[in-house]
Amino acid sequence: MKNTKKITGGVYLVIDPSWDPSFTLPRLTQALSAGISSIQIWDNWPIRSNKIGFINEIMALAGPFHVPVLINNDWKLLKETMLDGVHFDKPCSTLKQIENNIGRTFLKGVTCGNDLTTVQWANDHFFDYVSFCSMFPSSSTDSCEIVRKEIVRQARKLTEMPVFVAGGISLENISLLQDCGINGVALISAIMKSADPFETTKQFNHYFSTSDETNTHS
Template sequence: MNTLFRLKGLYAITDSQLAANSNLIDQVAQALAGGANIIQYRDKSGDPAKRLEEAQALLRLCREHAVPLIINDDVELAAQIGADGVHLGRGDPDLDAARSRLGREAIIGVSCYNQFERALSAQQAEADYIAFGRFFPSSVKPEAVQADIDLLHRARDELELPTVAIGGITPENGGALIKAGADMLAVIHGVFGQADVKAACERFTELFKQKEVSPT
């Protein structure tokens, strides 16, 4: 993994539908200004030319802010633009194939849903982070499996990888996930579905600042 990046804090994930009536690049610029530490490009439109153009523009923007750009699902797109990494879910290429294509420096994350055994396998395969969720009802993936917060406690105690929590996360409920062991909060609608993206990100980043100053 590229050790220049610290995998901690707000992990903002784009959504093509939420950007339909505004400019995706402007949205991400606002998220970065609000303190997002990781950006994931997630686009399910099936338009290769659009995806390539947006991903390249986002990579340039993320480089300006020294923030990693992760590509959702698409190993080839990540390789084509030289993105910092890829996030893999069920049905995507396996981690070994992604590592072979992207190299040792790539950041590779794996969705583990509500399955701790999948997280153990990801650690053994040398993933760079794992993600559990959904923890709360999600407007983006309402059908996603429910994950128990005990997974975060267990990951903190038994794993050596940074852990992402995802699914219906808001500034009101995210603090409990950080306290339980989440290193990153992955947010879609709670960031890009808000009228003021920068202010929304600032509310999330404040949760991590509170964790840093709270007594242990």
């Protein structure tokens, strides 16, 4: 089965499954209505989570907008759900075995730091995008190194894949990254903890020409 969904740029929303769904789901709905390009479910599950049930709820919301939903790291969940892809935190030496195990095409992304060999690895393995983390200090990305802007600029010259940036990005500082050639931004708190997720998503989308290509319902 071929996955026809694509990731081109714009707002890539990361969902923290440890947050109460009664908080998360209505805000996700607002962001979808404003035009996000993709969703990642972060690998931050609370104990005794109903992972399948939560994934299916997210996919039910994303489906009418044709927005792809990816899982962070736990690729085996693609065998139990209709998830669209996997975001890896680092290069994976068993990628070929994973692809064979899943048995269907799926979207692939990977987190990059200051080592450009990760970008080259993603290129060589036909990934759909790369995401640099962390551009600024952030409570949700405290395990990431701070990425130098020059590294992102060099990555832009190395690949035609969409390049995202993540970590501590807000409407106040995103303009500092516009000269890096980025296609999109991966966000958690900036949207999910915003007073108005719909309006905040629209404001972020204004920064990216690819936002016109995302499936937007306003």
